[in-house]
Amino acid sequence: MKTLCLALISVNLAGAAMADVIPKPATEFTREANRKVLAELPFDDTRDFVDASRGFIARPDFMQIKDDKGNVVWDMESYKRFISSNKSAPDTVNPSLWRNAQLNMEYGLYKVADHIYQIRGFDLSNATFIEGKTGWIVFDTLLSQETGKAALDFINKTLGERPVVAVVYSHPHADHYGGVRGMVSEADVLSGKVPIIAPEHFSEHAIKENVIAGNAMSRRAVYMYGAMLERGERGSINAGLGQTISSGQVSLLLPTHEIKQSIEEMEIDGVKMVFQLTPGTEAPAEMNTWFPQFKALWMAENVTNTMHNLLTLRGAEVRDPIKWSDGLNTTIETWGDQVQVRFQSHHWPSWGNANIVDGLKKQRDLYKYIHDQSVRMLNQGMTGEEISETIQLPPSLSHYWPNRGYYGTLRHNSRAVYQRYMGWYDGNPSSLNNEPPEMVAPKYVQFMGGEDAVLKKAAESYQKGDYRWVAEVLKHVVFANPKNQPAKELLADAYEQLGYQAESGPWRSIYLQGASELRKGLPTGSATKSSSxxxxxxxxxxxxxxxxxxxxxxxxxxxxxxxxxxxxxxxxxxxxxxxxxxxxxxxxxxxxxxxxxxxxxxxxxxxxxxxxxxxxxxxxxxxxxxxxxxxxxxxxxxxxxxxxxxxxxxxx
Structure with a gap:
């Protein structure tokens, strides 16, 4: 008789890195590609560095968080060893991504505005603390209860002990609610002492995301977040939204009150809040919050200092860029003439009305542009691959640092738009019933003259810096004969150089994790339930x-x-x-x-x-x-x- 259990597992990321994989240096082609980035982008614009450090109050002397068994679940020290604000980008890191990593190293406790504080760099996301008359109203609680507790403990130690009087979940992604038990007790929530506020349908989406396709999503998240990679100039740099994900216990206490009106007002502990529902944007259920007393605008994850995902690379439903853009436009129309500070659940805030409105417009137009131009091209008969190879942002959008593709990218977001409207089929009859890699690979290899001939030609292409083509060709050899170690090694080399050139943190991690598994085989790290x-x-x-x-x-x-x-x-x-x-x-x-x-x-x-x-x-x-x-x-x-x-x- 089989045990009734859920096979919902994800890797235990702590201590599972494959330390014996020796990454290779950047080639001259990679160095040249990264030099071009330095020449193309406005690196003399340093306003983000000023904003990221503004309001700094304190940080721990040693930034490592452990669980009750002594396992490290969050480790900024591993990044501090090689990332610093005064160090130029190594040859093995895209300079734009390096800049993002430097900015994400601004961690600790920060004052955003009167009565508004943030803990940044204690997890992938931020924990925001609003000072009420008697206690803290916490906006998003980080991913793990260990990091959530550490954030609360640190702000109380630094600013004085205050109880948590309410919690607000901005949306149902685990890095925004998983630390809740580190900040409040279930008894206080059930008794009504500490309300938990969330957008309508939060609970449904928070639970469902980890269930139906949870196993495959968790496996691919190992690639996306790079948490198994060694930290270093040839390994994990960051995940775009933050350094990486913590590996502690994900907790969940369900909301006691759901926001159901498109605009809904509430006052807790003397703090007035106006919630704006934005369903179907960055998450199926999400909301922004306006603080009229402080002229402050909380943008959840609808605005960050990076282009976001329309389709996350770990796998999910395609997000709607029109709803996203419309939601931002509503925000601008509603509070654009009043806002003085904008902050959110990742990255650092922005100050000044003109600066904030300009940024909101540029992110609004970013998602609208990707949608409109992708749809224009698909209506011309172009496929998702062709669109991603062709589409370009205008300089007014592409040279705005918060629109750079550190998390989402223009290439895979344009393909997501194609997928949303047209699905997987590109219209070509040969794609209608094409063979999967295991079937087609041996035939490709045979047509190309056999494994040795393909490997020889691929090596020549590698020497020319044509890494995308090497990856395309050698994947057939590896799928035709997974025991061909020279092919796997050269394919790993190509992935590695593509990773070194990537501006997106997830793209870099995916390439480097792929290279690691080609060289060393499947990881052997322990597995734990991703459904807490x-x-x-x-x-x-x-x-x-x-x-x-x-x-x-x-x-x-x-x-x-x-x-x-x-x-x-x-x-x-x-x-x-x-x-x-x-x-x-x-x-x-x-x-x-x-x-x-x-x-x-x-x-x-x-x-x-x-x-x-x-x-x-x-x-x-x-x-x-x-x-x-x-x-x-x-x-x-x-x-x-x-x-x-x-x-x-x-x-x-």
Whole structure:
């Protein structure tokens, strides 16, 4: 009998770096590409450095955060060893990305405006503290409860002890709510002492994002954030939005109040707040906040000091650039004539009305431009690949530092627009039913004269600095023969140089992680659940049944039918489950003639999901009662697939 558990796992990033991979130096072609960046962009514009350091109050003498077992979950010291504000970009780092990394090294406690403070550089995101009459109103709580606690402890130590009187989640990405238990207790939230405010549908999206495609997203996040890479000039520099992600315990306490009006006002502890809902922008549920007393505008993650993602490289639904642009336009029209300081959940603030409005307009127009020009070109018959190779920003947008592609990029965002409107098919008949890499690679290699011939030609292209072509050609050799180590080594070399040239932190990390896995094979770091215990406890039965449905193995379910009624008397939920046609459906309507009725509490279900007890133990202890076919539930669970976390990406 299989244990009922969620195979939602992600890498335990602490201490899992592949230290024995020896990166190579930059080639002359990479050095020349990076020199061109220095010549093309306005590096004499240093206003960001002034803004990033403005309002500095204090920082810890030693910046390393550990969990209760002594494991390091956040380590700025590893970056301080080689990134400094007075050091020029190494040959192995795009100078624009190096500039971003230098700015992100401005960490500690900062005063944004009267009564507004930020802790920056304690995680990928910022924690913002609004000083009320009696305590702190916290806007976003970082990713891990360890880093959240460290942020609260540091501001209290520096400015004096104050309780947290309210928490505001800007949107349902984990780096904005995961540290909540480090700042407030569940008892205080449940009693109403500490309200948690969030945009409408926050809970649904916060939980769902980690469930259905959580395994694949988490695996690809290893590539995107570079957290397994060695910190250094030939390794991890930063993730664009911040240095990287922390590796502590992600927690979740659900909101006690959801903002449902497009513009909604609230006052807590003497602080007036006006929330602007912006659904479907950077997140499915998101909101900005205006502080009329302070003339301050909190932009959540709708504005940062980088071009953001329309499609995140770890995988997600494509975001809507029109809604994003419209949301920013509404912000400008509503508060543009009053705002004196703009701050957000990543990076540093901006001050001065004219400067802020100009920045909001430039980011508004950035997303509108990417949308409009991508759609114009697709209507001319261009494919996503062709659009990404052709589209360029006008200098007024591209030379504005906060529009640079440190996180999202113009290339992959334009492809996202194509995907949003046109889907995966580019219209060419050869793409309609094309063969996957494992099938097509041997044929490519044979057509090109065999592995040795391809490798020889690829080496010649590498010597010419044509790294994109080397990557395109050698991936076929590697997929045709993953034991061809010279091909893997040269492909890794090409990825490495592409990483060194990348302006985007995630692009750099993806290339370098790919190179590492080609050279050393799949990582062997330990794996932990990316769905935290809090997330699992808050999953509804419907979410669970949706997840079970995507785990169903059709080979085992073929020709079989099964009907179950599942009862959760403690929460008053009853569902009918039906297996037929190799599909598992769930319904609010119970089956009249079920094979079995299953009764259990949500608490028991949580214990099984968290592996605190097995399905067998729950049945034997009568915490699960089965009426009818006693084997019905075990039979269903025997048909479930399991997801391996360390699936290959750069090899078949």
């Amino acid at each position: 215990p809090d997330t699992i406890r808050e999953m509804t039965p419907d979410m669970l049944f949706d997840y079970l449905a995507v785990r169903l193995l059709p080979q085992k379910a073929e020709g079989r039918t099964l009907s179950l009624n599942v009862h959760f008397p403690d929460i008053g939920i009853h569902r009918g489950l039906n297996l037929e046609n190799s599909v598992l459906n769930h319904s609010r309507k119970l089956n009249r003639k079920a094979d079995a009725d299953i009764t259990l509490s949500k608490t028991t279900l949580n214990a099984i999901l968290l592996r605190e007890m097995t399905l067998e133990e729950a049945i034997s202890q009568r915490k699960i009662r089965i009426t009818g076919n006693q084997q019905a539930l075990p039979q269903l669970m025997s048909m479930m697939d399991t997801f391996q976390f360390w699936f290959p990406i750069v090899t078949p």
